Amino acid sequence: MNNYMLRNGSKIPVIGFGTWEITPNDKAKSMVAAALKAGYRHIDTAKIYGNEQGVGKAIRESGIARSDIFVTTKLWDDAQSYQAAMAACDESLNNLGLDYVDLYLIHWPKTTGRHEAWKAFEELQANGKVRSIGVSNYTVKHLQELIDQGGEMPAVDQVEFHPFIYQQQKPLLEFCHEHDIVLEAYSPLSRLSDTNSPEISDIAEKYEKSPQQIVLRWCLEQGTLPLPRSTSSGHLGDNLEIFDFKLAEDDMVILNGISDGKRVTWDPAGMGND
Numbered sequence: 186m187n188n189y190m191l192r193n194g195s196k197i198p199v200i201g202f203g204t205w206e207i208t209p210n211d212k213a214k215s216m217v218a219a220a221l222k223a224g225y226r227h228i229d230t231a232k233i234y235g236n237e238q239g240v241g242k243a244i245r246e247s248g249i250a251r252s253d254i255f256v257t258t259k260l261w262d263d264a265q266s267y268q269a270a271m272a273a274c275d276e277s278l279n280n281l282g283l284d285y286v287d288l289y290l291i292h293w294p295k296t297t298g299r300h301e302a303w304k305a306f307e308e309l310q311a312n313g314k315v316r317s318i319g320v321s322n323y324t325v326k327h328l329q330e331l332i333d334q335g336g337e338m339p340a341v342d343q344v345e346f347h348p349f350i351y352q353q354q355k356p357l358l359e360f361c362h363e364h365d366i367v368l369e370a371y372s373p374l375s376r377l378s379d380t381n382s383p384e385i386s387d388i389a390e391k392y393e394k395s396p397q398q399i400v401l402r403w404c405l406e407q408g409t410l411p412l413p414r415s416t417s418s419g420h421l422g423d424n425l426e427i428f429d430f431k432l433a434e435d436d437m438v439i440l441n442g443i444s445d446g447k448r449v450t451w452d453p454a455g456m457g458n459d
């Protein structure tokens with residue numbers, strides 16, 4: 186598995202397995218076990234997904250060295266204060282049954298609390314409970330605020346990212362590249378489930394790949410880290426078959442041009458997260 190390098194020198198596998206809505210815990214355990222068997226070495230969960238216990242069990246029982254699996258979890262909105270964030274991290278580690286996570290993210294930039302939570306994150310990184318710290322659903326404004334504060338910079342910003350919102354996310358992507366922040370692409374495939382895109386279908390046919398594989402490859406070629414989710418063992422294996430081809434420049438231009446701005450999830454700029 187190829188890696189990106191995070192700003193603190195840690196390696197992060199360039200594709201991760203998403204686990205949102207994979208519940209209950211026994212289902213999460215079996216899907217994460219299937220993902221690890223298929224070759225994923227990067228698992229993305231969150232406290233709010235309600236599946237940390239199943240995810241952790243699959244990791245602990247996989248027979249794969251802990252150091253060979255990159256585990257991310259996230260701090261939910263109800264714990265965005267210094268004390269609550271410290272306690273929430275312990276609770277997530279306890280749920281997962283792990284001594285540390287590789288990456289801990291602030292899930293949403295809540296107006297009250299995100300600054301205090303970030304102070305807790307810096308401490309959690311210093312004391313080794315989390316190896317790297319980052320954010321999710323942060324806009325350029327929120328990232329700039331962290332720069333202005335002068336503390337630790339986030340290693341990662343995990344946001345919705347796929348060709349259908351490329352033009353809207355381009356300034357954020359450029360900002361992340363400029364400041365050595367890895368942009369993780371969430372919900373990379375969801376729009377394909379209900380969108381008929383002739384452009385993506387034509388390109389898929391040309392490369393003899395599926396539309397999903399084309400979009401995941403496009404994410405890599407944008408320098409982002411896709412987090413596909415699947416509950417089908419066939420699909421989760423197919424989603425790793427993206428390292429044996431490269432998209433030509435003119436196909437990237439076509440894919441970059443299909444944005445319609447419609448999101449799968451919520452727009453963090455429109456939620457009062459000032």
Ligand SMILES: NC(=O)c1ccc[n+]([C@@H]2O[C@H](COP(=O)([O-])OP(=O)(O)OC[C@H]3O[C@@H](n4cnc5c(N)ncnc54)[C@H](OP(=O)(O)O)[C@@H]3O)[C@@H](O)[C@H]2O)c1
Pocket residue numbers: 202203204205206229230292321322343344370371372373374375376378395397398412413414415416417420421423424449450
């Ligand atoms: N930080 C945040 O706020 C946030 C928000 C949303 C998501 N995320 C993270 O990002 C991950 C991915 O996003 P997502 O859960 O929205 O889902 P997604 O990966 O964009 O799409 C999942 C859908 O695509 C289908 N699919 C996957 N591979 C396929 C393939 N090869 N062929 C056909 N269909 C395929 C799945 O169906 P099957 O199950 O049938 O394969 C499922 O319906 C999440 O699980 C989570 O870890 C984070």
